Amino acid sequence: MQFHLNGVRTGDPDLFEQDPKATAVADTHALPDTVDVLIVGCGPAGLTLAAQLAAFPDITTRIVDQKPGPLQLGQADGVACRTMEMFHAFGFCERVMREAYWVNETSFWKPDSERPEKIARSGRVQDVEDGLSEFPHVILNQARVHDFYLDVMRKAPNRLEPDYSRRLVDLEVGAAAEDDFPVTVRLERTDAGHEGEVEIVRARYVVGCDGARSSVRKSLGRELRGDSANQAWGVMDVLAVTDFPDIRLKTLVQSAGEGSILVIPREGGYLVRIYVELDKLSENERVASRNITVDHLIAATQRILRPYSFDVKEVAWWSVYEIGQRLCDRFDDVAEPEAETRTPRVFIAGDACHTHSPKAGQGMNVSMQDAFNLGWKLAHVLQGRSGPELLHSYSAERQAIAAELIDFDREWARMLSAPLKSDANPDGVDPAEVQTYFVRHGRYTAGTAARYRPSELTGGSEHQHLAKGLEIGMRFHSAPAIRLADAKPVHLGHTIKADGRWRIFAFADADEPAAENSAINRICTFLGQSPHSPVRKYTAAGADVDAVIDVRAVFQQGHRDLDLEAMPGLLLPAKGCYGLYDYEKMFCPDLTGGKDIFDMRRIDRKRGCMVVVRPDQYIAHVLPLDAHDALAAFFDGFMLERG
């Protein structure tokens, strides 16, 4: 963590100084007439976006929800490795790791081959392959994830708090004049003493994070399309006494005749979530019509787990739902033919644009990544760093990711609901096939397989060979390094905070970096001094040199073999009101293990390279160290010069 730059402030370093322009949100309990961004819905997507925007004191954000207060229990709980990486950027991954259940292994049970009325363990696999991420795959009550985001918002310069008990009545997008608030939103209060009061808020942008039945989506005339949902499932969080030995492992149990359950152990060491396969539904039948109770779920679990006992002592939460895979064809308010003439003003994210089964643990994760993708883009446009055309990329990038998710989930849900293969059922699913599918898609479910296609934000692959392990369009895969100035072992990727900044990681070639003509010295000179440098062009006068683009270098020499004082000035920048040096821009390989960061990420040691990383941790480009013009051209593609 870095703090004290502009003078020593005591107390919690996560608590930012309150911005004097920011109204004390928690005190007002009334929505302002105009806001830059109105977020509808306090789920994972809405809170990710709110936490991101709360970091910018020059952007006015409000987030509303129709519920009367924060979520307490239930719903999603899977937190993929990729999400933990994002949580690190928001500063609370340590808290999640401490509280959560860690999914270390997954176990598979099927009918015993001798006595198929009993189940037997058929396999046990490592849940996340080694080296996929520095973070574990964990399970934590969604409400706690909300708590952590609310804490970030509360401590942010804007001191943002949700406005609860607001129901969206309608939303209208008017013609947008410059500097105007073209989206008009009507909200009805539902809190005691204010019932029925209607507030009108005019916003520059509105984001619907309001779930599968999204009012925002409906107001755009968009709908979720996809498979009809004819398979009912139940889910319950319970405290239970059982002799089933794998109750503390993520476990798929497929019984011979009673269906399947998925066991997800939960945080705290005692609680467990069970997903239970229920009946096939008729076409157009809704599960609600079945009058299923939690006792049905418990009885089904008991039958499936035979010969093991399962004695439920407390039900903390339960629900029934139908599985379907449904997707919206665009995630904003711009219809295909308008895309050339109009930029989006209203967006939808999370369950509002894609719904699917919960059993791959993807929903909350993909929803938060939607919002993380959108957050910095909204900030760039509102801060004048980019033109509003940038906002087209949100739907383009995230709709493609959601389509992949829908395809994956359709197959996974089919496998989990299909009858088992047997002599009587030759077309059924083989449990071994299920296990193989699970392992093969491990990177996908970890959230690390998402890849954005080439665009103005995602460069071409001409130079990908310089860093084969840092793939363009995919998330920056962190690796350990040693910080030069203080010899601290760190993860290079952990320098990326959720602060809306771009990063350029310059991986040096093998030359002495201090030499005047070294490639590192030349790229630093270009970035620091050339009028074509994106660092110079896009950073406001008076701002810290790394305020928009944060340049860091990784050398090949050991950290005791380099002279800090001889390094390029751009890598030891003077910052803040006192001109204090920032000592955290230079890194060396950790030579104590076998493989160092250059080996792990397969970086060309002879040539080095530059890796350009977006504010949402995705790799935008890989370029040679001497590709000064190409680097400038990349940023010129979507950024606006400061006036």
Place this chain on the structure above:
Amino acid sequence: MQFHLNGVRTGDPDLFEQDPKATAVADTHALPDTVDVLIVGCGPAGLTLAAQLAAFPDITTRIVDQKPGPLQLGQADGVACRTMEMFHAFGFCERVMREAYWVNETSFWKPDSERPEKIARSGRVQDVEDGLSEFPHVILNQARVHDFYLDVMRKAPNRLEPDYSRRLVDLEVGAAAEDDFPVTVRLERTDAGHEGEVEIVRARYVVGCDGARSSVRKSLGRELRGDSANQAWGVMDVLAVTDFPDIRLKTLVQSAGEGSILVIPREGGYLVRIYVELDKLSENERVASRNITVDHLIAATQRILRPYSFDVKEVAWWSVYEIGQRLCDRFDDVAEPEAETRTPRVFIAGDACHTHSPKAGQGMNVSMQDAFNLGWKLAHVLQGRSGPELLHSYSAERQAIAAELIDFDREWARMLSAPLKSDANPDGVDPAEVQTYFVRHGRYTAGTAARYRPSELTGGSEHQHLAKGLEIGMRFHSAPAIRLADAKPVHLGHTIKADGRWRIFAFADADEPAAENSAINRICTFLGQSPHSPVRKYTAAGADVDAVIDVRAVFQQGHRDLDLEAMPGLLLPAKGCYGLYDYEKMFCPDLTGGKDIFDMRRIDRKRGCMVVVRPDQYIAHVLPLDAHDALAAFFDGFMLERG
């Protein structure tokens, strides 16, 4: 973390349910007439003790301080590895690791051999040897350590908050009848509107954590004895611009003619602490008489750092002080001749009983260990688990530790203050010798070398050979393991929480543990069923089986090679109001690395062993697995059977 045992509770799992008997401390602002323990002083020792006692709802604790509120800045900042291990037990080591500066390497500078008016780097060493602790050595403002303890107290069942603005007037120890409050304390309020009001509190026990000028110590008629303090030093926390390259490393600079400084980089990446050698004082002279200002400290630093510049932009805190090494001969109110007839009622801890120079970074650490040693003993006696004779062990154990500290510090301070060896000064200190001394004492300064002598609490060494790396009398040195039930990689030592419980770690021999006659099965049967079992004798009826002594086992087999359901019942205990199983008692070696826990801690694989660990993480005994009687006898030595 384990929670939800007695039903699911939403929200922060660190926030305990408030004990109905506990008064809402923060609301009263008036001290009760009687308390079990009154702690005087909200420094590191006092807060460690308060946080420890706050965990026990059946013990009434209050902590007072003469300051009007919590510390904001300055004072101690070094946090040794051993202290981080204790912070883990209190649940906040992750927060410290995230915020703190990490001391990774220490650098040494001396006069350049060619041009002695300039300094040059003479050495650079790793600060903590590999494998000494799983935690780093870090630097963090003492005020933040206070904040974390205050947070633990606030969330504890007792909801304990300090009572500030209370000055100790006097303290008197009366004759102690059973169940009485023999210590009478008079406190004067100093807060606005209450100035001069005197409160009288009667306490069973009083602990003076009120610093070097301790009023509690004085009221006992005890004094600090030791060397006169004739060397003045200054200390300052500053934001500065410098071209000195090692400003972000812990650095000792010894100049040819201008004295020495010690550079301690601070949290946040910019702040730095400098200790500056000032003048020798005359006998009985106090540094206050010199009228030293921070400008003197800055000027001296600038002279010592030549040829490097050092431009101070902001001074966050500074002070001057004299070095002395002083010690109290007993840490309680019982004089030597009374020890057989009377048990202690008043204790002193931390600077109240030992003072020394701050530059080895020991003060705060040793003080907190004092309190951690005392906390569980007070709880045991107050809860009727042990007789009051147990309390003699506090002074006996901690005074010996403090005496070692004083000896160490005397030598270290001498080295840092002595003139450098030169032709003119053949008796001076050689900088190489200083570096060697620093490295040799690394384990000591890390806090991991402390060793309690044999006593009723610390067994003899007859069976030490069964676990050569877990030394009796020293802190339990954690090592990685895999939890059997959920395959989670954990640190075995992290099972030890600051909850006043004892631990028995049973390291299995190589036999199949499920075999009826295995040593593990036999010790578990003894502990679970024998009337001589300390687990049975000392655990109240109706309490969880691990409420007093927490038994855990480490097997030699890989975690996929054991059947959870076949293990001894004591290791899968049913707990809480629902009888839920606790799945966190059994561990296996991590076989993926080279060395496993049996190798790392040199445990006899053929015989296994039991390691008994005190509530303060110190190893009380190492015994063979079949030493059932010796184990029982050990606990019988100081515990009282439950009525």
